[in-house]
Amino acid sequence: MTVESLFPRLEALLPQVQKPIQYVGGELNSVSKDWDSVSVRWALMYPDAYEVGLPNQGVQILYEVLNERDHILAERTYSVWPDMEKVMRDNGIPQFTLDGHRPVRAFDVFGLSFSTELGYTNMLTALDLAGIPLYAVDRTDEDPIVLAGGHAAFNPEPIADFIDAAVLGDGEEIVLAISDVIREWKDEGRPGGRDEVLMRLAASGGVYIPKFFTVEYLTDGRIKRVAPNRTGVPWRTAKHTVMDLDAWPYPKKPLVPLAETVHERYSVEIFRGCTRGCRFCQAGMITRPVRERSITTIGDMVENGLKQSGFEEVGLLSLSSADHSEIGEVAKGLGDRYEGSNVSLSLPSTRVDAFNITLANEFSRNGRRSGLTFAPEGGSDRMRKVINKMVTEEDLIRTVAAAYSHGWRQVKLYFMCGLPTETDEDVLAIADLAKKVIATGREVSGRRDIRCTVSIGGFVPKPHTPFQWASQLGAEETDARLSKLAAAIRSDRNYAKAIGFRYHDGKPGIIEGLLSRGDRRVGRVIEQVWRDGGRFDGWSEHFSFDRWVEATEKALAGEPVDLAWYTTREREYAEVLPWDHLDSGLDRDWLWEDWQDSLEEDGAIEVEDCRWTPCFDCGVCPQMGTEIQIGPTGKKLLPLSVV
Numbered sequence: 001m002t003v004e005s006l007f008p009r010l011e012a013l014l015p016q017v018q019k020p021i022q023y024v025g026g027e028l029n030s031v032s033k034d035w036d037s038v039s040v041r042w043a044l045m046y047p048d049a050y051e052v053g054l055p056n057q058g059v060q061i062l063y064e065v066l067n068e069r070d071h072i073l074a075e076r077t078y079s080v081w082p083d084m085e086k087v088m089r090d091n092g093i094p095q096f097t098l099d100g101h102r103p104v105r106a107f108d109v110f111g112l113s114f115s116t117e118l119g120y121t122n123m124l125t126a127l128d129l130a131g132i133p134l135y136a137v138d139r140t141d142e143d144p145i146v147l148a149g150g151h152a153a154f155n156p157e158p159i160a161d162f163i164d165a166a167v168l169g170d171g172e173e174i175v176l177a178i179s180d181v182i183r184e185w186k187d188e189g190r191p192g193g194r195d196e197v198l199m200r201l202a203a204s205g206g207v208y209i210p211k212f213f214t215v216e217y218l219t220d221g222r223i224k225r226v227a228p229n230r231t232g233v234p235w236r237t238a239k240h241t242v243m244d245l246d247a248w249p250y251p252k253k254p255l256v257p258l259a260e261t262v263h264e265r266y267s268v269e270i271f272r273g274c275t276r277g278c279r280f281c282q283a284g285m286i287t288r289p290v291r292e293r294s295i296t297t298i299g300d301m302v303e304n305g306l307k308q309s310g311f312e313e314v315g316l317l318s319l320s321s322a323d324h325s326e327i328g329e330v331a332k333g334l335g336d337r338y339e340g341s342n343v344s345l346s347l348p349s350t351r352v353d354a355f356n357i358t359l360a361n362e363f364s365r366n367g368r369r370s371g372l373t374f375a376p377e378g379g380s381d382r383m384r385k386v387i388n389k390m391v392t393e394e395d396l397i398r399t400v401a402a403a404y405s406h407g408w409r410q411v412k413l414y415f416m417c418g419l420p421t422e423t424d425e426d427v428l429a430i431a432d433l434a435k436k437v438i439a440t441g442r443e444v445s446g447r448r449d450i451r452c453t454v455s456i457g458g459f460v461p462k463p464h465t466p467f468q469w470a471s472q473l474g475a476e477e478t479d480a481r482l483s484k485l486a487a488a489i490r491s492d493r494n495y496a497k498a499i500g501f502r503y504h505d506g507k508p509g510i511i512e513g514l515l516s517r518g519d520r521r522v523g524r525v526i527e528q529v530w531r532d533g534g535r536f537d538g539w540s541e542h543f544s545f546d547r548w549v550e551a552t553e554k555a556l557a558g559e560p561v562d563l564a565w566y567t568t569r570e571r572e573y574a575e576v577l578p579w580d581h582l583d584s585g586l587d588r589d590w591l592w593e594d595w596q597d598s599l600e601e602d603g604a605i606e607v608e609d610c611r612w613t614p615c616f617d618c619g620v621c622p623q624m625g626t627e628i629q630i631g632p633t634g635k636k637l638l639p640l641s642v643v
């Protein structure tokens with residue numbers, strides 16, 4: 001049955017809301033397909049406002065991968081701002097997609113990509129606006145399959161009651177496999193209804209269906225066990241890993257936003273995964289192993305992506321872009337090709353070493369030299385060993401000296417506060433380090449206008465990392481430590497004006513901690529917050545810590561668990577963690593040993609990068625049937641026409 005566009009009704013209402021352009025759709029490279037010509041229909045959502053959601057790489061990739069198939073249609077939807085929510089409720093307009101302005105409820109799958117847990121309340125708004133029951137158990141054959149993906153889906157337990165399914169890992173192949181299962185089931189006349197199609201997905205071992213698992217608890221609040229409650233459902237659900245990035249060169253046609261967005265550039269992922277082994281880094285752990293995109297594919301993607309979009313900026317993305325085995329050739333090849341043009345190149349994520357200065361020189365050929373950013377994460381050498389960030393103070397000073405002597409005036413340094421075993425001294429070491437950075441800059445450049453910005457936020461322990469058992473530092477303790485650091489930076493008049501200080505207070509981190517390591521009981525908290533008006537919790541101006549605290553007390557009353565239990569409590573080896581049945585490939589014992597290694601009293605034991613040393617048995621490759629893929633391939637980005 002054809003589903004009509006809601007746009008005629010919507011259009012008349014748009015003058016009542018701010019930035020109406022974000023609800024209009026029709027961007028360059030967006031796709032509008034005939035509803036009746038396909039058999040499987042996806043509504044894809046990034047649960048944040050258009051300005052944040054549109055540039056999201058994951059959604060753009062899946063949108064294109066799905067729409068390239070003749071029998072599938074994919075449309076996008078984003079979170080509507082509270083003014084629009086009100087207008088929609090007042091006028092009975094349901095959550096709609098931007099491409100066809102079709103009601104989300106009419107689709108077969110409603111897929112949400114969560115890069116942060118703070119988007120959970122926005123999911124509830126979207127479900128409610130769409131007219132889809134909040135709880136998976138209340139849905140009928142008229143409702144889409146609500147599917148969660150993205151990094152947060154590696155522990156979907158806090159939203160287990162609200163979603164029908166979750167997938168872990170790379171989405172390109174699994175969205176097509178899911179589409180095949182749905183198509184087949186529909187072609188057969190939908191036998192067994194909704195549960196049958198969910199059962200078929202669960203049986204594959206690659207799609208997690210929370211309602212097919214029962215969680216039992218011990219009297220002290222810990223989990224006793226998580227077990228399938230139907231025969232045929234595997235005990236564990238595995239993550240997905242795309243092994244040949246060259247075979248998936250997406251986005252080929254990047255979406256060009258109609259309204260201002262957080263990034264307006266063409267982003268090419270130059271590799272996936274990271275094996276540097278930073279113990280706090282969930283992204284590094286859950287995306288293993290490293291798989292590089294070849295230099296020639298990168299070159300082709302950049303050329304084509306710019307042509308298709310008209311963007312003038314290219315971002316080379318990955319978790320640590322300077323680690324690509326041929327990054328020097330990539331930088332030089334692209335630098336040569338676009339020399340003298342308007343195209344600027346950026347390397348958003350880099351490690352701290354002098355090699356980056358050569359790279360930064362290549363990347364800034366056409367543009368001005370904005371700040372260089374490095375992430376030492378820990379303030380002292382001791383702290384950096386604990387987190388396995390193998391950067392010494394000497395390395396850092398050498399790197400910034402190279403930057404300042406090559407003409408850079410501004411360096412940004414990122415740190416975390418509240419790391420395991422951290423003391424005030426470790427954080428105060430950041431002030432000393434920043435002063436040394438300024439002193440070095442002044443010395444090597446002979447100038448006084450050298451600046452350094454220190455950015456610091458609270459550490460949140462994440463599932464599937466060695467720190468998944470760690471206690472999180474409380475919000476008040478985090479704030480107290482950050483205040484001491486601010487005072488230490490300001491105390492020295494010779495440096496105070498040269499050092500910028502940006503910090504995030506500890507409160508949002510505690511809620512992120514609750515949502516990251518929470519179990520199914522936390523779903524009640526999310527719902528309570530949402531019912532109390534919680535929206536856009538990732539935005540500081542909308543986030544209310546008090547609302548979350550009150551909702552937690554209310555929703556967990558009578559339970560032996562509370563906010564502190566989920567956040568500041570250290571876990572023991574034997575405790576069943578809410579995500580233990582979700583398989584990221586990492587060996588649990590290896591994670592535990594790595595956690596213990598970080599706590600060694602004589603100094604943490606460091607782990608090398610398995611790209612350049614023998615495998616240290618983290619478990620991913622044998623468990624997932626994958627392997628590290630790195631160059632050098634010996635291929636050249638050139639011959640390419642130099643612009």
Ligand code: SF4
Pocket residue numbers: 275288289290610611615616617618619620621622627628
């Ligand atoms: S299994 Fe070995 S080679 Fe593979 S990511 Fe883990 S440590 Fe590296």
